[in-house]
Amino acid sequence: MLAATARQLGSVAVTLFALLALTFVIGRMLPIDPVIAVVGEAASRETYDMVRTRMGLDQPVLIQFGRFALDMVQGRFGSAIITGRPVIDDLARVFPPTIELATFGMAIGIGVGVPMGVLAALYAGRWIDHIARIIGLIGHSAPTFWLGLMGLVVFYAMLGWVDGPGRIDDAFEGDVDPVTGFLLIDALLAGNGEVLVNAWRHIVLPASILGLGAAATISRLTRAFLLEQLGQEYIVTARAKGLSFARVLWRHAFANISVQLITVIVLSYAFLLEGAVLTETVFAWPGFGRYFTNSLLTGDMNAVLACTLIVGAIFVVMNMLADLAYRLLDPRTR
């Protein structure tokens, strides 16, 4: 157990290091000379050389990489062009809205996906199974940004059930103090019902669209895991013993798949961050995804590299957590 954990930590360290290298390479692929980008075409030879030295570009590549890695590890990402502030401060500001959206989306993904998967497994081959399969296929095949746009047309413009893009109406902007950074929780803490309702009406649609993809994956895998368990002999034994079907299903079969499910959920949560990039663009959600795309479109490489690195690191850590959960919770791996 200890040796396995140590080996895994080593592998995570190697992956993180490779991630740094990959980001460094991406940063060096710029088709334009980074020095010219700073000083302009008309700069004299002396200015060019001076800036080049100051940027450290006259050093050997390995030393440049070493500096880059040290800076990144310490969170010195440089400053962003659009906001003019350090990238690290921007990231601290844009992450809470994304985490709020992703968590809400994940809650929907689990709330819809798990029951749908269980039903599909129980009624395999029947109409419930087919409906679950179709919803799953749409969740996998429809572009999330298109679903978002169509959702806005139907639920915002036509039915008026939800509010439009953004996290909250301008009128309520700044009404509650950001304590946790999660608007729903902050509004609850401040006891401000109006803000709570408004924030709710803004988040519900993007979170549902984001959660649909997760629900599709979770339901398909829940179905597969459960079918595998239900076909085994211990189920027959438990039934023959006289246990009710519900008890066998939940206490025996479901308990056995719960570890696998947790792994799937942790990994899907990481992928929600990816989905957030497009969803946030559609819904003008002031989170990480929109910050990332805005930085991209303005060619702000400091911000782009920092975002890439952070998402990569989150993925690596999530993968590690999923693995760890498996090892801690499943007695068979001990």
Place this chain on the structure above:
Amino acid sequence: MSVVAWLTAPEITSPRQARAQRLYALWRAFRTNPMGLPSALVILALILAAAAAPLLARHDPYVQDLATRLRPPDRLHILGTDELGRDVFARLVFGARTSLAIAFLVAAIVGPVGLLIGTVAGYLGGWTDRVLMRLVDLFLAFPGLILALAFIAALGPGVDHAIMAVSLTAWPPIARLARAETLTIRKTDYIAAARLTGASWPRVVLRHIMPMCLPSVIVRLTLNMAGIVLTAAGLSFLGLGARPPAPEWGAMLSTGRQYLLGAWWLAAAPGLAIMMLSLAFNLLGDSLRDALDPRRG
């Protein structure tokens, strides 16, 4: 002897008959899945529509007519017109060329690359395997879209850069699959026989291992095409793939977004097209996998 009898005869007399019989068995397994043939036909129809775009579209996809801008669907423009008065159907049909070209070009790049890396890593083992698979893990540990976006940020927007960026993120699953297949094949007797005849390792990999990995790689590629279509459309939607005025589905969606509330058909049509293509690839991949799965026999 009838063709079917030849295709099912238990006594096989030629390698050609053996190959034909295998394909025929595959075809019959494929036919048992009700979604297989329709999804293949949808993809074929889209390819044909893209090829015959000038014949299908009654309007030029580039010609602007500001007098008839943002018209809802009617008899003359069956899917309406866009913000510059261009026919949406014509742009959709011509846009199929770009979207399909991106998807198939990416597949044409990542298929062979993934196959080569996977088989070489699996056959040679040792350090080659360790280094290559670490690289695969690194790319797999990364969300594809974010990585593609980062590459485009460095390379600059455009269709060719989008193809490169998506390819960079799409080869690792293929390589991992090919490696797993290779590991099961490399211990077989016929590989040992090939080596005893003095075949060099590139020859063994190219002639004896790769052909055996091909079916599962094609299935995985077909399934991944769905994701490739979505990622490519997402890049264009963000303004990083195909640029206006070129008709492309993701880019059309992006302009449609600005007129969403007044002219919903502008965004609805290209989105449906993307979904249809991606759904067809998903279903086709599923049925191909079922047909090739020996457990289903």
